[in-house]
Amino acid sequence: MNRESIFSILKNIAEASAILQIVLIVIERTINPPQDLVNITRILLITGFIFASLTLPWAKNASILFKLLGLIGIVLYILGLFLPKYFFLLAIAILIGVFMILISNSFENTQDVNSKKDSFLLPGPAERAGKIKTIIKYSSSSILSLFNPFQLFQMLYQVIGMIRLSERKDFQQKGKYTLPFTGEWIIVSGGIEKKDSHSWDVINQRYAYDFVIADWENKRHINNGDNLKDYYCYGKNILSPGDGKVIKVRDGIRDYPRPGTMTLDFLARDFRGNFVIIEHENKEYCFMAHFIPSSFEVKEGDFVKRGQIIGKCGNSGHSTEPHLHFHFQDHPNFYLGRGIPIKFSNLKINGEEKIDSYIKKGDSVASLHTLEL
Known part of the structure; x- marks a missing residue:
């Protein structure tokens, strides 16, 4: 689809x-x-x-x-x-x-979410429902989100933030960052080019990534995918990509209990779900979202080290299936930051070891050295 x-x-x-x-x-x-x-x-x-x-x-x-x-x-x-x-x-x-x-x-079609990952299957619940029913469900839940005053305010705030922003042209990466997990994960969306982008027109998420774990058939879950624990990445530890200070933690948002249906949790008080923002360098802030509620092992004001456990991958907020949303931006406020492209260090991309590299949609990635650079 x-x-x-x-x-x-x-x-x-x-x-x-x-x-x-x-x-x-x-x-x-x-x-x-x-x-x-x-x-x-x-x-x-x-x-x-x-x-x-x-x-x-x-x-x-x-x-x-x-x-x-x-x-x-x-x-x-x-x-x-x-x-x-x-x-x-x-x-x-x-x-x-x-x-x-x-x-x-x-309209310019700036992104086709399946153009480079046709081998990725719809999750079981959406596959069984069929294309038309899935689209109707997704559209309906998106519309209902507008009736949630919390989400409507957040959406308008994000739109206002984007209007006043433009892409940052002079960015030079200061820190060195590793992938925020152990083991091999798949990038289902994201990259530094427009064709791979998670959300090119959403300035703070222009260089964002959605990470999942998939098996050799590119399935992201066992069984029929109706339960959160069916998904391979659900409950996995999410790590800090570098040393830094925790400046924002949002907790208390439920895990959406209908994974894989391609519907959004229009009742959530925050479409970002449970998230954390970490300041690593001046104007280099990491944003990670959709954590399991009450799974955070850090709090605001904590100093963290590279590879330190932050929390567990979940399905809170606007998440159609368990995954990790990850991006860097140049401002501590989610709504006011410009997305910035980050090179990751000491990693393996599609089986090939790299000292440092950008990553993109469709890549299979794993960290070689989580704790040391």
């Missing part, structure tokens, strides 16, 4: 909703059906059109401006729907949706 498939399905939903709306008007004028039924049907069709059309920029990974416009349209629709006094906001949201449909073919 790639972005092109999701984009095509969403566009079809939006266009079908618009056509059915016209059909509804004709039916209403000709056979005079019950007005309550007409009103309910109209609301459902408009809602389908709005959320399908306004999420197109995310499906195609268009520029941040289109994503922001889509988010604004969704917020306006929600306000207009629940506040009759501001009903005119619905009309504005619909116009934005029409605009998105008209220009959607010009």
